[in-house]
Amino acid sequence: MILLTMVARVADGLPLAASIQEDEQSGRDLQQYQSQAKQLCRKLNAQSPDRCTLETGDMNFHYLIAQGVCYLSLCEASFPKKMAFAYLEDLHNEFYDQYGRRVPTVTRPYSFIEFDTYIQKMKKSYVDSRARRNLGSINTELQDVQRIMVANIEEVLQRGEAISALDTKASNLSSLSKKYRSDAKYLNTRSTYAKVAAVAVFFITLIIYVRFWWL
Numbered sequence: 738m739i740l741l742t743m744v745a746r747v748a749d750g751l752p753l754a755a756s757i758q759e760d761e762q763s764g765r766d767l768q769q770y771q772s773q774a775k776q777l778c779r780k781l782n783a784q785s786p787d788r789c790t791l792e793t794g795d796m797n798f799h800y801l802i803a804q805g806v807c808y809l810s811l812c813e814a815s816f817p818k819k820m821a822f823a824y825l826e827d828l829h830n831e832f833y834d835q836y837g838r839r840v841p842t843v844t845r846p847y848s849f850i851e852f853d854t855y856i857q858k859m860k861k862s863y864v865d866s867r868a869r870r871n872l873g874s875i876n877t878e879l880q881d882v883q884r885i886m887v888a889n890i891e892e893v894l895q896r897g898e899a900i901s902a903l904d905t906k907a908s909n910l911s912s913l914s915k916k917y918r919s920d921a922k923y924l925n926t927r928s929t930y931a932k933v934a935a936v937a938v939f940f941i942t943l944i945i946y947v948r949f950w951w952l
Contacts, residue, residue, distance in 0.1 A: 738864055740812065741755075746805065747778075747802055753849050755847060796814060
């Protein structure tokens, strides 16, 4: 289930549109999540990764950044990540067509609150079980969901660490991992050469020994 959706300007975190789905069945209070969403949007900048998943208990925040706008959703952890980012892609395409040119000029929060109508429509299409089966076969241009960065929302908000810093750490870890694999490959190659050389020396020694023995 998609419980919360927010659209915000990356430059200053200004909320542009939002939609909240009250979770009446579980009685979950979404005010805390809405506050976290606003804090998160204020922490984003031009260096932040354009796609990210932030875990918060049994819920996940997913966000997509495109053309200076952040599209963020709060979903149950069981909701497929691919579906969540496909949903955000659809929101981006429609929002940019309708309001893209006006985004840099607005100053009031929720200047495009009427976009909630489209959000509700898309949310229903992605939550409906039959629609989800059909959407499961969609051909999107999303990056491999396994490569989307995952972090913990509490760590990001409480430590005050910028999302861009997390992305830098992830890049550093990736570089170290590549270096480790490269070093391991080099050592394995050297080990193989050493073994081959040892075998060659043995056979050469044997040949020399046999020749001198028979002479």
